[in-house]
Amino acid sequence: MSFPKVRVPYLLLLPGFAFLFTFFILPIINLAQTSTQTPIAGGDTGEYEQTLAFGNYIQAFVENKEQFGRSFVYATLATVFALAIAYPLAYAIAFKSGKFKNILLVLVVAPFFTSFLLRTIAWKQILGEEGFVVPGLRSLHIIGQQTTLTSTSVAVVAGMTYNFLPFMTLPLYASLERIDPRTIEAAGDLYANGITAFRRVTVPLSLPGVVAGTLLTFIPAAGDYVNAAILGSPNTKMIGNVIESRYFKIVDYPTAAALSFTLMVAILILVTLYIRKAGTEELV
Numbered sequence: 001m002s003f004p005k006v007r008v009p010y011l012l013l014l015p016g017f018a019f020l021f022t023f024f025i026l027p028i029i030n031l032a033q034t035s036t037q038t039p040i041a042g043g044d045t046g047e048y049e050q051t052l053a054f055g056n057y058i059q060a061f062v063e064n065k066e067q068f069g070r071s072f073v074y075a076t077l078a079t080v081f082a083l084a085i086a087y088p089l090a091y092a093i094a095f096k097s098g099k100f101k102n103i104l105l106v107l108v109v110a111p112f113f114t115s116f117l118l119r120t121i122a123w124k125q126i127l128g129e130e131g132f133v134v135p136g137l138r139s140l141h142i143i144g145q146q147t148t149l150t151s152t153s154v155a156v157v158a159g160m161t162y163n164f165l166p167f168m169t170l171p172l173y174a175s176l177e178r179i180d181p182r183t184i185e186a187a188g189d190l191y192a193n194g195i196t197a198f199r200r201v202t203v204p205l206s207l208p209g210v211v212a213g214t215l216l217t218f219i220p221a222a223g224d225y226v227n228a229a230i231l232g233s234p235n236t237k238m239i240g241n242v243i244e245s246r247y248f249k250i251v252d253y254p255t256a257a258a259l260s261f262t263l264m265v266a267i268l269i270l271v272t273l274y275i276r277k278a279g280t281e282e283l284v
Contacts (some may be wrong), residue, residue, distance in 0.1 A: 027159035028264075035257035046251045053254070060258040064242050068263075071238040072155070072270075074228075075221035082168040083210070085161070090172035090209070091202075095181070108169050116163060120230045123159045124150055129232070151233035159227040164220060168213040175209025176202070208253050211278045215271060222267055239263055 035056055037048035061068065093104045111119055127133055128151040137143045149155050179202065187197035225240030232238075239259060246256035 009224045037254045056258045067239045079218045081161040086168040094176035155231040159231045167216040171212035172209040
């Protein structure tokens with residue numbers, strides 16, 4: 001028995017839909033269901049029943065609004081710093097690297113060869129008393145002799161910037177690499193200097209890479225908890241740390257689920273507004 005040709009493409013999509021349903025739709029449904037539960041009267045720790053307690057969302061947000069705000073501020077700062085570092089790097093690889101292009105690309109993705117956790121711990125050592133950053137800044141009198149960088153917001157943002165830098169660099173490189181050099185040469189033929197050509201030609205053509213890179217950096221950074229846990233202190237706790245604590249330490253599943261769902265919706269709204277504001281739908 002053969003299927004009509006018109007149905008073949010839909011059959012080919014079934015594995016993808018099955019994957020999305022199993023690992024995306026079902027977890028979201030379970031998350032939403034858990035977020036409206038309340039503890040069973042007289043039950044043990046971790047036992048909850050469905051009562052459609054939508055007040056969990058309001059309570060969870062009010063109790064953790066500071067961590068929510070801090071997460072988005074840190075994620076924004078990390079995204080801006082990553083963009084400032086990645087754009088010149090991606091530009092150099094795309095236009096100035098010559099025969100060293102492949103080597104530089106390998107160096108960009110090299111951090112992926114090691115554990116995210118190990119890289120963050122390494123940053124704790126670099127920014128600690130035994131590293132070279134703090135003694136160097138002290139010798140230049142930029143910071144005081146008693147000032148430290150670990151367990152501070154600076155360390156958390158620096159760690160996030162470093163860990164998510166490849167996510168910013170690769171889309172930028174892909175976008176810049178597709179620019180035809182003759183377009184830039186044509187701008188020079190029209191008496192545009194290097195700065196004008198960069199501002200009026202290179203930047204607009206690389207905008208899809210900027211949008212993709214900022215999204216790939218901001219989204220995971222907003223929900224990150226590893227950098228704040230290792231490089232920060234209780235005063236730099238992010239919403240990811242609260243969710244992790246509620247799930248695995250306090251065993252408060254409804255609050256953790258409500259926080260997770262709220263974070264997901266907030267990021268979705270911000271991303272949608274950002275893409276519409278950027279004015280591009282081509283992200284790579």
